[in-house]
Amino acid sequence: MSDEQPRTRTKQAGAGGSEVLWLRDTGPRPPRRNTPLTLERIITAAIAELDAAGAERLTMRKLAERLEVTSTALYWHVATKEDLLDLALDHVVGEVPVPAPDSQPRAGLRTVLTGWRAAMLAHPWSPGLLGRPMLGPNVLARTEFIQAMLVRAGLSGVDLAAATRTLAGFVIGASMADATWRRLDDPGAIAKVRAHILDAAELYPTLSTSGFVDAAWSDDDLFVLGLERVLDLLLPA
Amino acid sequence: MSDEQPRTRTKQAGAGGSEVLWLRDTGPRPPRRNTPLTLERIITAAIAELDAAGAERLTMRKLAERLEVTSTALYWHVATKEDLLDLALDHVVGEVPVPAPDSQPRAGLRTVLTGWRAAMLAHPWSPGLLGRPMLGPNVLARTEFIQAMLVRAGLSGVDLAAATRTLAGFVIGASMADATWRRLDDPGAIAKVRAHILDAAELYPTLSTSGFVDAAWSDDDLFVLGLERVLDLLLPA
DNA sequence: ACCTGAACACCGTTCAAGT
DNA sequence: ACCTGAACACCGTTCAAGT
Numbered sequence: 392m393s394d395e396q397p398r399t400r401t402k403q404a405g406a407g408g409s410e411v412l413w414l415r416d417t418g419p420r421p422p423r424r425n426t427p428l429t430l431e432r433i434i435t436a437a438i439a440e441l442d443a444a445g446a447e448r449l450t451m452r453k454l455a456e457r458l459e460v461t462s463t464a465l466y467w468h469v470a471t472k473e474d475l476l477d478l479a480l481d482h483v484v485g486e487v488p489v490p491a492p493d494s495q496p497r498a499g500l501r502t503v504l505t506g507w508r509a510a511m512l513a514h515p516w517s518p519g520l521l522g523r524p525m526l527g528p529n530v531l532a533r534t535e536f537i538q539a540m541l542v543r544a545g546l547s548g549v550d551l552a553a554a555t556r557t558l559a560g561f562v563i564g565a566s567m568a569d570a571t572w573r574r575l576d577d578p579g580a581i582a583k584v585r586a587h588i589l590d591a592a593e594l595y596p597t598l599s600t601s602g603f604v605d606a607a608w609s610d611d612d613l614f615v616l617g618l619e620r621v622l623d624l625l626l627p628a
Numbered sequence: 629m630s631d632e633q634p635r636t637r638t639k640q641a642g643a644g645g646s647e648v649l650w651l652r653d654t655g656p657r658p659p660r661r662n663t664p665l666t667l668e669r670i671i672t673a674a675i676a677e678l679d680a681a682g683a684e685r686l687t688m689r690k691l692a693e694r695l696e697v698t699s700t701a702l703y704w705h706v707a708t709k710e711d712l713l714d715l716a717l718d719h720v721v722g723e724v725p726v727p728a729p730d731s732q733p734r735a736g737l738r739t740v741l742t743g744w745r746a747a748m749l750a751h752p753w754s755p756g757l758l759g760r761p762m763l764g765p766n767v768l769a770r771t772e773f774i775q776a777m778l779v780r781a782g783l784s785g786v787d788l789a790a791a792t793r794t795l796a797g798f799v800i801g802a803s804m805a806d807a808t809w810r811r812l813d814d815p816g817a818i819a820k821v822r823a824h825i826l827d828a829a830e831l832y833p834t835l836s837t838s839g840f841v842d843a844a845w846s847d848d849d850l851f852v853l854g855l856e857r858v859l860d861l862l863l864p865a
Numbered sequence: 866a867c868c869t870g871a872a873c874a875c876c877g878t879t880c881a882a883g884t
Numbered sequence: 885a886c887c888t889g890a891a892c893a894c895c896g897t898t899c900a901a902g903t
Contacts, residue, residue: 446759518759519759521759521804522683522755522756522758522759522804522807522808523808524808524809524812524817524821525808526821526824528831531825531831531832531835532831534835534840535831535832535833535834535835538834538835538838538840539833539834542834542838547838548839549845549850549853551838551839552838552839552840552844552845552850553845553850553853553854553857554854555840556802556805556850556851556854557798557854557857557858559801559805560797560798560799560800560801560802560804560805560854561794561797561798561801562797562801563797563800563801563804563805564796564797564798564799564800564801564802564804565793565797565801567758567759567797567800567801567804568793568796568797568800570759571759571760571761571762572761575761580761584761584763587763588768594765594768594769594772595768595772596772596776597772597775597776597779598768598771598772598775601775601779601784601788601789602785602788602789603771603775603789603792607789608786608789608790613786613789613790613793614793616786616790617790617791617793617794617797620790620794620861620862621794621858621861623861624857624858624860624861625857
């Protein structure tokens, strides 16, 4: 704490191994790294960095610094930054437990979908990554579970396909919208939006009077309410 | 066509106005620009660039090149690249006409929502921008219309709030998912996904047999089908 | 096998200066 | 008012080289 020097071996000015023997560091040479770099550690650090710094402020260089390695070292474990983002997103989705396969369809769906949204909102940058192909093992496992529940509930064919899309769209859309507001950390932002819409009340007669700007109900409550109704729709009684 | 030289005035080597008078360009000096830069032109060019180059490959420098100006010139009209993206997204949404305010609720909703999705899919990079606060005038006008229709259909209070979110989420989610696939231009990509899931059929027993990987139904059909059902749900008969 | 160091080819943005 | 040119402080990524 009292020592502000970086912990990495300090580079001697102009040195290149040509230092006098007696002046060189003696004793057991310091281990190259305390903890070796692994893909797992990189992903964890990336998520931490994303949580801290926000969505597009993640940098391979800053990430490397957090891991106490060179930025170029990361490329031994990961092909590209985009790949890393895909891995981070799938990792976040993996935080949602998949319910037992013999769950009651409705209860099972309620659990995965609520959990999925919760996991993404816990990392508000993650919905912003939904535009990329979601084919990670964790995402696929949860998609598999969702379809399995729908099949067990009696759906098949087009109905099954449409229901899967409706549910996925519902979660994705809700998470994106909610995450947008949570990321808008500017404390006065909501107030500003409110004022902006109320100022143009002639343009937005409904929005300005419907409670849309008042946040009278919580994101969570509205999500659960909407989800229950959608489940009513999709699952034959 | 036969002249490969750039059309901008070529910079004389080492010149600084110190050229001999008689060797200077004579005649009417060329007009500074054929068409002056405006915010409107910048947005249009940005959309063209995004359509051509894809989502995150838009560069202020390449955009400037397309407009035959310096990249720094753009900053006189636009504060930041992010602002420009917000403007582009709102512009795209503006391509959807807002139906007449006295539309039948169900018909009106069907029209805006289908149009909204169509406009975004026409610019497959646009759903990727949905993570940013959508408060442009075009977006707000369409949100206003949606709520107006719901109110006319008899909704209010929590029901209205939940219905608005469900509809918005439905369109956003569907557009994002569909756009992802359309952007995945790799022609063999779908085949690869298919193979990947079928290879791990033990992990994905439902996905591999439900038609999920077969694209048996078109995006458009499934969207319309899902939308009708959601409208059934939300609009009291 | 795993990591460093130097280097390449870019970025977005600022700012003084020109017209 | 509107645009250019030069410059700053970064980026992601490649590649030879070290251990």
